[in-house]
Amino acid sequence: MDIKGQCWTDEESDGENESEQFLYGIQGSCAADLYRHPQLDADIEAVKDIYTDSAISVREYGTIDDVDIDLHINIGFLDEEVATAWKVIRTEPIILRLRFSLSQYLDGPEPSVEVFQPSNKEGFSLGLQLK
16 A cells, blocks of 8 residues: 555556455555554543443444544433423433544544533523534
8 A cells, every 4th residue: 555545556556457456455455554543442442441331322424534522411410390390301321422533532633522411402501502
């Protein structure tokens, strides 16, 4: 693989089947070769150890060097009165979604943040406060 991440060798680039080989190369090996900051895995495992495996979900978008980390915050401990006042659904976790660079986890730009409950989209002002 050369410095630009292209996945063919000089012998394979004769021009005849170059596009097929290039597409296969991306699907076959380049996606696995993307740099992923080592601290990211350590932090994900720490969250799983402290809470549970279901407390976090990860979606990687390697082609654009992004990752979404969803933290599932259980709010079942709230009293019904408080949940009603805050306009939240006690039985559904609050999702705190962080989106940042997969390779520049600690060194890249500030992550974008979303806070929501999937079935409680209207009037979720608590999400704005938490954000």
